[in-house]
Amino acid sequence: MSSIESRVAAVTGGAGGIGEATVQRLRQDGWQVAVLDLDPDNAKRVAERHGALACPIDIGDAASIEAAAAFVERELGPCSALAAVAAHLENPHAPERQDMDEWDDILRVNLTGTFRTLTAFGRGMKERRSGAIVTVGSITAFNSSPLQAYGPTKAAILNMTRNFAVAWGRSGIRVNCVCPGPTRTPAVEASYARGERNPETMIRQTALGTLVRPMDVANAISFLLSDQAAAITGIDLPVDSGTLATQLWSLYGGVPGPE
Ligand SMILES: NC(=O)c1ccc[n+]([C@@H]2O[C@H](COP(=O)([O-])OP(=O)(O)OC[C@H]3O[C@@H](n4cnc5c(N)ncnc54)[C@H](O)[C@@H]3O)[C@@H](O)[C@H]2O)c1
Known part of the structure; x- marks a missing residue:
């Protein structure tokens, strides 16, 4: 049982691939869960499937x-x-092909929206001097990618996470970030099916030879929200099947196969 007095958790993007897995895992952990999403019908379906609101x-x-x-x-x-x-x-493209309306939208949602979400939900935690927050970055935060607007917002989320962790640490609130690598969500599977992305090229860049499953990310979020992570704040945790670790191996012929 958690020492956190209240057992209520909120998941934004809860109707999406990683969001639903997070809702499912937090329900298994015994949290009451609010599924918050732009898509109200999917949010309702997810809530019904997992006994959430x-x-x-x-x-x-x-x-x-x-x-x-x-x-x-x-x-x-x-x-x-x-x-x-x-x-x-965001879909990959060259910088000079950036749609600036989409740029504005991505910054408004990912950057400003995440900041506002933390301040709004953190207010009550601060008053009660107890809480845990997990943001979701991406491995694109650590290196170059053709995701021209999305990548910079994810890098900013890492910095923002550390800012909140220090600002609110003495108020009893921990703030950490998980950084997924390519994750086989239903939306990503659909883009593989349409031929927009190729799972094989992504698998080649992993150390483990597998893509991430939504529940792998949810398990990391669950851990960071739990009392087992009581001394952990201000970190960014890649959940990427070792994709970040492989980066220089392409200079030496790529990731070796099994012995
Ligand atoms: N899937 C991956 O490979 C991958 C890799 C790295 C990081 N991530 C990150 O993981 C998180 C979840 O992504 P996913 O793969 O599950 O995507 P997804 O598209 O399945 O889910 C995203 C959810 O966010 C909701 N959403 C979008 N805009 C919103 C808004 N303005 N307000 C509220 N909800 C909104 C969508 O309706 C959707 O349900 C995202 O932060 C994403 O950047 C995903």
Whole structure:
């Protein structure tokens, strides 16, 4: 049993691939869970599947975030865990082909939206001097990629996570980031099926020879939200089947196969 007094957790992007796995895992851990998502129908379906409560949210809109935070506290009680999973994803392209409306949207959702989500849901945690937050970055935060707007927002989320961890550490709140590598969510599977991305080229870049499963990311989020991580704050944890570790191996003929 957690020493965190309230067992209410909120998951933004809870209707998505990693979000749903997080909802499922937190329910297994015994949390009451609010599934918060831009897509209200999918949020409802996910909530029904896992015995959680759905609430619409647009993290690109300050009033919507405030309304969702108030809804969670009113309907479920004091919220002491937040998984800030929601993001606007992006397809690869050259910088000169950047659609600047999409740039604005990605920054508004991923950067400003994550900041506002943390401040809105963290307010009650600060008052109660107890809570844990996990943000979701990406391995694109650590290196160059053709995700021209998305990558910089994910790098910023790492920096933001450390800022909150230090600002709120003495208020009893831990703030950490998980950084998934290529994860086989239903949306990613669909883009493989459409031929937009190739799983084989991604698998070649992993140490383990497998892509990440949504539940692998959810397990890391669950750990960081739990008391088992009581002394951990301000970290970024790659969950990437060793993709970051392989980067220089392409200079030496690539990742070796099994012996
Ligand atoms: N799948 C991967 O390979 C991968 C890799 C690295 C990082 N990530 C990160 O993991 C997180 C989850 O991604 P996923 O792969 O599950 O994607 P997904 O598309 O399956 O889920 C994203 C969810 O966020 C919701 N959402 C989008 N905009 C929103 C908004 N403005 N307000 C509220 N909800 C909004 C969507 O409706 C969707 O349900 C994201 O932060 C993503 O950047 C994913």
